[in-house]
Amino acid sequence: MGIIIQPLKRVLVKSMRRFSQFLWAGAVCLLLAFSGMRVAAADEFSGLESGQFNTIADTVSAMVASGNPQAGAVIDALEKRHLVYSPAGGVFIRAGTTYVDARTGQSVQNIPADLKPVRMNNHVRQVLASATAELELLSPEDAVRLKAATQMYAQHNPAMLPVIYHALEREKNSHVRLKLEQANAATMLAQPVQPGQEATRLAAVKTLGSAGDLEARGLLAVVAASDHETVEVRKAAAKTVSSIDLKQRVWSVLQNAFYGLSYGSVLLLAATGLAITFGVMGVINMAHGELMMIGAYTTWLVQQGIRATVPWLEPVSLLVAIPVAFCVCGLLGILIERGLIRFLYGRPLETLLATWGLSLILQQAIRSIFGPTNIAVITPAWLSGSWMLGSVDITLNRLAIFVFAFLVLGALMLVMRKTSLGLEMRAVTQNRRMAALMGIRTPRVDALAFGLGAGLAGLAGVAVSQIDNVSPNLGQSYIIDSFMVVVFGGVGNLWGTLAAAMTLGMGGKILEPTIGAVSAKIAILVLVILYIQRHPRGMFPVRGRGVES
Known part of the structure; x- marks a missing residue:
């Protein structure tokens, strides 16, 4: 009987030892897993604690790409130089005299004494500009996306081309999409000419021609005068510039x-x-x-x-x-x-x-x-x-x-x-x-x-x-023109006053950009005098006492 019990005892002890080893190994794995999760969560922000500008720039880009809900607040704080970190660990947003944890967005009471501002240079600023634009283009509000697209159109920064491409792929609003296409065309034409781009640059010239504003006109004028462009691109740009000039003259008349x-x-x-x-x-x-x-x-x-x-x-x-x-x-x-x-x-x-x-x-x-x-x-807000x-x-x-x-x-x-x-x-x-x-x-x-x-x-x-x-x-400033309106329209006639006021007001403002403000007033006065010589009682003369006198 003892011969049988001893081997069984040795087997049982050996099994228990192996089971305990398995439990320890499992506990260590779980601990490492939780620690890895914590490190991964920290890694998305820990790059901001680095003294390396490239690491900070990569961290900003990664935050935007991940869709982190705190990305907008962190980028805004970094632009305003309100983002600080502790060498011991932790990234915080300074809001006046209080601090907010950049990871959670919650207020922090116990602030480390060794806070330092997150470092910035031109490369980081460029990445911040791209990140800000990308965040705005991800906004659910059409007005915010349109504003961001308009800013890209005015800046035509080549670094923004990937952001514009991604935005065009998902944009559904027609107005925002049109402005993005114009921003894409302007940015492409602002880049140095590359071989084999003639068709692409011709399409960009056509897109900017549809914009028809002064920004597009200035960029196309540079393209038309460039020796690096092909003949076809220069001709198309020059023709589009002439078309824009004509449209601008018409719009200028309407504005005046x-x-x-x-x-x-x-x-x-x-x-x-x-x-x-x-x-x-x-x-x-x-x-x-x-x-x-x-x-x-x-x-x-x-x-x-x-x-x-x-x-x-x-x-x-x-x-x-x-x-x-x-x-x-x-x-x-x-x-x-x-x-x-x-x-x-x-x-x-x-x-x-x-x-x-x-x-x-x-x-x-x-x-x-x-x-x-x-x-x-003061002009009230509802009239601004x-x-x-x-x-x-x-x-x-x-x-x-x-x-x-x-x-x-x-x-x-x-x-x-x-x-x-x-x-x-x-x-x-x-x-x-x-x-x-x-x-x-x-x-x-x-x-x-x-x-x-x-x-x-x-x-x-x-x-x-x-x-x-x-x-x-x-x-x-108004008394002389007011008397001219009364005389020109017909003394005592309200319809004549309306017609004369609008005629003199619009006539003067349309002539001012061409011949100057003083010359425009003189020209209007001469025309009124010539008209009064033929029609002494104005456009709408009053019947009755005016005729008798």
Whole structure:
């Protein structure tokens, strides 16, 4: 029995020893596996702790390629020099006085004392630029991808070609894809010429021709003048440059026409008030420009008052300023008519001199109160920015002025046609004596008409404050053109004022790039004089009292 037990005992002990060895080996393997996982997780960021620039650049590229959710924050921090590391281990993002773990994005309380900034050089900066562009092109938002593609198109950096290729493979949005194709073409043409690239470069020239902007024109002009390009490529580039030049001239005319519309809208607001006062009362008000200036200063005062008292209303302060400027200037106009103009009816020269002197008094008063320098009227956020229509930059503030002018004109026409005041003003305009005999109180109509014209000048001042400098000399820039609009369109006729304002505004702005601002004003003045010689009462003459006088 003992002979049998001893061998079994030796076998059992040997088996137990081997089993324990197997368990130790398994435990060591598991430990190494977990340690390997931790090292692998650290390796993606540990390259940032290196002093080698190539290692840092490779680490940035690997982070973007892996799709790590922290890649954007790390790259942004590295660009701003807010990325630091500890030689003992750890990469952190400095956010003011706090620190965030770059791996997890969570705030860190116990910060090592030996933090150092991650090193940078030109090579790392180039890799960062490519990584940033690639991250933006991976964005789910079309606007972000379009912005990134536009930046690549403007930079045409050869290092970005792989990024552009990858983006083109996955891009679905047609607008973003078109801009990427243009960026690809611009980048390719910016590279040195390589043998066998003629077909590719011809296709790139055609793609840039579809862009038709100044960036493409400048690049194609270089290609057309290059001795390294083939004859076919140079001919195609030169032809495309000529085509772009023609398109740019057309777009330039349209852009200046838009500027002319906005300027004509201001003239419409200013000249409408002049048309009413001159049409009803026969008074040439040389202080009309200063009433515009007061409207602009009223806008600034309203903005400052709202900012100081109810700042939550600041985004709509410009809308609040509209009725305030109209009432302030309107009341001032009534005071001017009652205190000065009514004593000078029938004496046009004295009226002209009196209102001119009043304009100087108002200028000096504003200069003494607010100072001689310009003041800044804030454009609200909802009027900032622009839309691009082809190559025409349609700014929102100018578009708003255009719409505002037509709303004011429509409201004025309703007042003139649908109210008793409008009926009385039209009656006085056509025949003052007969209107008085019919029982219309002409002095009251004169005062209200002058106040209405002054209020319209205040509205013009609100509009001008968004596109021009607000200073004591503001009114002098518009008074002459406003009188030209009144005379050219027909005294007292609103349709004539509209036609003349838009004609003079657009005509002047279209001529300015060709012959200069001063020459354009002279040319417009000569044309108006020639027209008035043939048509003394303007484009839309008033019937009635104007014919008799």
